[in-house]
Structure formats: C-alpha cells, structure tokens
Amino acid sequence: MTALGPGNEFDRLRAAFGRLGARLVGAGDDAALVTVDGVDLALSCDLAVENEHFRLAWLSAREIGWRAAAAALSDLAAVAADPLGVLAAVGVPEGREGEFFQELMEGIADAATSVGAVVWGGDLVRAAQVTVDVTVVGRAARPVRRSGAQPGDGVWVSGRLGAPRAAVEAWERGETPTPAFRERFARPVPRVREATWLRAHGAAAMIDISDGLVGDAGHLAAASGVALAIDAGRVPVHSAVQAVQAVQAAPAAPAAPADISLMMALTGGEEYELLVVLPPDFGVAAADAFGERFGLPLTRIGDVVEGSGVTVLRGGKSVPIVGGYSHF
C-alpha cells in the first residue's frame, strides 16, 4: 500500500538506530524491553496514517482507533507482555476534532480494555491526514524475544492468513470486501492471551506478522542466528480467501488461484497473528488444546534449521521470495 514498504522501512529504522549507539537501549524485539527500578516493562508505538495504512472510506472513526491500538498491542503480544496502559497522539484535519475524534478515542479505549489495559493520556493536534500514534506499555517479567529459536524447533503460526490483504485489494478495485475480510482488516485482535499461553508452553521465540509472514520470519531468523524453512503447503490460508480467489482468477492469469491466495498469506501485512517457535516436543495435541482454548488454529508451518534467512518450500522446491513479494 505504501512504497516505503515494510522491509525498506525496517532497514531505514535500523540504520537510524545504528547511529544512536549507546543512546539506544532495549530495542531489537517487537517491543522495547527495559527494567525500571526492578519492574520489567515492554513498550512499543505504532503510527497509522490515512491513505498509507487505511482510507477514510474504508473504516469508521472507531475502527481507525481500534486498529491503531490493536497494532501497537500486538507488539506487546509478540513479546508475551501483559498490557497495562496506552497513550494516543492523534492528528485530524479541520472538522474532525469533535465527534470523529471522540469516536476514534473510543475505538482506542475499546481495544485497550479488550486486553485489560486502560488509556493513560493523549494529545490532539491539527494535521492534513488523520494520524494516530498509539504507544503501549506492558509488564514483561518473562518476555519471549525474537532471538531464542534453535535448530530442531518447530515454526508455528496462529490464525488463518490472507484476509486483510484480500480486503485491501477489494477496496482498491473499488469493490466492497466480504464481511469476513473486512472484519479481519478493521478489527484485528491482538493475540495477548494466546501469547501468554504460548510462553507457558515453551515458546522460544516470537514475532507478530504485521509486516507479512515471510518478512517477519526473516527478522526472527536473523535475531536468532538460524534459518527458517517454511512449507508453503502448510501455511493456513483463510478459507474465504481461497474461495474468492478461485472465482476471481481470470483464465489468462499468470498464477493459479492457489498461488494468489498463498502469496497473500505469505506476504500480506496487517495480520497481527503470531509467528512462534516452539520446542520439538510441542505437537498436534498441544496445538489442538490451543485451538479449543482460543477458537483459533495454531499450525506448524516449518522448521528451524542451521543457516540464515527464510526458505519457502513447495513440493520440495524452493519458492523465490523477493522484496516481500513471492514470485511463483
């Protein structure tokens, strides 16, 4: 959606952080991890800008607020932190400082309370684009980092992927996305309770896949000093995404419907699901227990192996993934 894509943005942020040297503390995971007077905290911020991350025609004010807060709260989930409070800095064009802003703040508060947090404060200014930055703070006594994956561990993902990207593509085509797609884009659920469960069941490394499965898998692999081998056939694609793509794919399309939906699942952002590395003895029975507890699938999609980077395999052959997009 934005030319300053996730991968590029990550590089830019890393370059700027690199220049800060010792002035930068606690970074390297989805949330900053710091200790204040013996209390371990996780903190993150997420900035959402109109026409870059959403359009006003797509979402209500309340959904814009929810979505921005959920994105930041997802960073706390990614380190298995317990959300405590949020601060919201909001910029709005003239005429939106009344009911629109109030509804937006309600959406932020709704998302916060959905995971046991409260609103601690905020700021409101004039801006040309609706702009929402949500900063979240959580307790993180035993955080799960990106860096704990070891060869032999399993790679798992929560949920079914592809729906948010399908919603965006429908909107961009001038269509109305199906309610199932729209809901996944407009009301993403930060997987806070799921993350706590996963930590209790041995999670060795974790990241949210807000920048897309393959891109974020790359960040986790790099932090852990390992490679991730992902089996494309095991990636859980949202069933409605498969169905819709099967209908829409033109006969002359260069890719088969299954390829299109798989690409959405592998590279589409805005998922806010968890990519988690679990020990070898974490098996199907444990995943079923997760599924029953949260009404959400937990799927093993690959293995941690020696090496570096992310390999996506299909039928034993490597699928090239370049720049966050997969070329089938």
Added chain:
Amino acid sequence: MTALGPGNEFDRLRAAFGRLGARLVGAGDDAALVTVDGVDLALSCDLAVENEHFRLAWLSAREIGWRAAAAALSDLAAVAADPLGVLAAVGVPEGREGEFFQELMEGIADAATSVGAVVWGGDLVRAAQVTVDVTVVGRAARPVRRSGAQPGDGVWVSGRLGAPRAAVEAWERGETPTPAFRERFARPVPRVREATWLRAHGAAAMIDISDGLVGDAGHLAAASGVALAIDAGRVPVHSAVQAVQAVQAAPAAPAAPADISLMMALTGGEEYELLVVLPPDFGVAAADAFGERFGLPLTRIGDVVEGSGVTVLRGGKSVPIVGGYSHF
C-alpha cells in the same frame, strides 16, 4: 499557528476523555501519573506536525527532532519527573526516509540524553507531512501536580518569555528571526533539573506553559480550585523581544510596543518554561539561588487567591484576555 488552538484542543481532548469514564486512568496533569508494581511513572506524548507546529524551511531535521522530544520531556519536567526513556514515531514524505530521518532521530536522542534519558524504540512510516510523535516515560516518586495551589501562595515563572512567538512571527513575515529568537524556538530546553529543584523547595503546583502563560495558568487554577492574579508588569519579557518590537511597531499601530511584547509573553506558546506555585515563604533570596544555579531567572508574577480563573492586572486594572489572546 493552528486554528485548532490550544484552548480549543484542550477542550476537545477533555471531551473525548470524559467519554472514556473508568477506561481513563492517571490523566489530569501534564504527564499521566501511574503506578506499576509499586513504581511510580509519569508518561506523556507530544505530536508535532509539519506546517502546524513548524515549517521545513525554518528548522533542520535535527532541530525538528530535538524540538519534538523537548516538548514531550517538558511535560515530565512539569510534574518534576526524572526522564528515563523515549519512543519516537515518525512519518516522512518520500525521499526523507534516509539522511533526513536519521538526523531527526539524532535530534530526538540529543534531547533525551540532555536530560539523562535514552531512546527505547520507534516507528517509521510514510506520511504527506513530516510527523513526529515522541512518547516519554519518567520516574515520578513525588510528582508535583497542577492541583496543589492554595490561596496565599506565590505564582512564579522560569525564564524570559516571548522569543519563540517572535521567531514564528518573523518567519511568517518572510524575515529571518534573530539568532536569540530562533534558538528559543528551535532548541527549547526542557526544565527537568529546574523542576526537581523547585519540588525540593516546596513547589505546590506546576505546569509547563507550552500553550501560553495565560492559558496554562487557567488549567492550573482550575485543577487547584483557585484563582491566579497575575501582575502584567512583572511578567518577564525576553529583552530582545522588547527591543525588536520597539523598532518594528509602526506609528499607527493600535498597540504600544510594550503591549505587543507583553502579549507575546502572555499568550505565545512553545515556551516550555515552568509556571510554578511556591509557598508564601519562598522569596527573592531563594529565587536568586535558583538563578545562580541554572543561569535562568525565576520571577514572581502574581498570587494565588480565592476564586476561579486567571486575572491579568496592569496598574491595578484587569486586562481582558479572550481565547488565548490578550486585547489591550
């Protein structure tokens, strides 16, 4: 500078916060005051947007970063908190994600380290306007709130006022502000150490005057349930502001030079000085000690009295102040 002025913005924020009910915790001062596992924290965020709070032609990237961070850190000073860390969410137009962004982050880090804090994290996205939200976290074991002023206390202000507004007005006229004015706008100093000293010397209530002296005095008066009587003749106006205004005022100007510079001091924002209420026994000798310690004047400008609101007196007569602007 923005039509969504400080007073109006404050009302909008208060209205939205009012709807949150029990979902809002810790608000009411310049920084949110919360306790996490026995540790008292102060948190605040400040959002700065190109063409609303600054123009790219006025400031370097590094100054934009410094200024945004200093504004947020000033909120910690206002409650006498000890800054620990900052998170920076930055939006930039295409082409500014490289050196410009890195310099901006350096400015944020400079401001943080100037008061003993570090950078904990950040976010970078594409936006049409350069957008910087800085969230700050500090230790606040014994915060000074807005609500502690009592009749009989003295009203004091740090620094000399009017220079930031004079800089903005020079730029808006297409002129180059004098270095002294420019510095006060581009590199505001969060009064963190000064605030700690003031707390140790009995500060009963405090607020920063980022929204202008009279407007912020009104917030303090309301929180304390008192009135503030400010003597216009005592308000410390930056000497260069007085000098420049004396030269620039046209003969036909409706206001005398002294009135114009006083108006800037009373209502100009972006000061980041402290308005502090000190007990009756805090006198000139103590203020001199402050001045020697910090190289900054501390001036008694009025009294806390029974009642509500802010009265600005000149020669015993009340000066009407409406909507953040003074009408002489």
